[in-house]
Amino acid sequence: xxxxxxxxxxxxxxxxxxxxxxxxxxxxxxxxxxxxxxxxxxxxxxxxxxxxxxxxxxxxxxxxxxxxxxxxxxxxxxxxxxxxxxxxxxxxxxxxxxxxxxxxxxxx
Numbered sequence: 001x002x003x004x005x006x007x008x009x010x011x012x013x014x015x016x017x018x019x020x021x022x023x024x025x026x027x028x029x030x031x032x033x034x035x036x037x038x039x040x041x042x043x044x045x046x047x048x049x050x051x052x053x054x055x056x057x058x059x060x061x062x063x064x065x066x067x068x069x070x071x072x073x074x075x076x077x078x079x080x081x082x083x084x085x086x087x088x089x090x091x092x093x094x095x096x097x098x099x100x101x102x103x104x105x106x107x108x
Contacts (some may be wrong), residue, residue, distance in 0.1 A: 019052040020088035
């Protein structure tokens, strides 16, 4: 997941703000997690860090996110990220209230 940052579009601004599985995927690569892996092995390798789930920087602990996934073993990184995507998406949708939902629905 990623969102374009607000602003005037100056060259000093990032192209996108990454959150959710995009951030987690990078952290998995950096930690060199080997698959298949259990949820416990992923937790241990990533040190239960906070993962941003929206463009505003709100976070969820990896441990809390993994607790919401019924699966305990992941054959590959894609399987892990696919299992966690609904958790991040649900947190993002719950986090902003009516005005955030309305803004997210607009095409601009």
